[in-house]
Amino acid sequence: QVQLVQSGAEVKKPGASVKVSCKASGYTFTSHYLHWVRQAPGQGLEWMGRINPNSGGSNSAQKFQGRVTMTRDTSISTAYMDLSNLRSDDTAMYFCARHYCDGGSCPLDSWGQGTLVTVSS
């Protein structure tokens, strides 16, 4: 079955960077985009961007452009989201999710368990 397993919780200081990983299994990694979505404590879901694991190309929300880098390593079916210049309001749970497109709306059909990133001095 499709599984996305994310790296563990991180605590970072303001101004630092964090790199979250998302290891995929149960499907062909290069066949589906992977998206990143975050959720601040007690808040809603916020789309950050997506990566094409086949080409490595990515798109990100304007809010994160210049701070977010999405990469992948196809040899180990793993995607990475790197967020730099962290601020306290980046404290959130970060999720990766598979974009499944078979016609229709192409939803996010499988999600990782989430990685809590805490930014604190």
Add this chain to the structure above:
Amino acid sequence: DIQMTQSPSSLSASVGDRVTITCRASQSISNYLNWCQQKPGKAPKLLIYSASSLQSGVPSRFSGSGSGTDFTLNISSLQPEDFATYYCHQSYIMPWTFGQGTKVEIK
């Protein structure tokens, strides 16, 4: 960016009740509308895609409808495991955007 507005923000209901949640897009998104359910401390789970298609494994008491700008999620008979927060989101155009969520609580 397309704004997604859900209503209500929260509701209280009893087991067995019929529940309706609405989602409105700030511009037409055709049927590129998805619904997911999130329980505390867990990842979201896809319920409905393409506005009205039931994701595999999701109980048939969940249904979705709508197109263009107005959409609805219905739960025909609320079960104890359905108490959660529900989000709509559009996958029509980037940036993908989510509604603010509707929390369904026990009355």
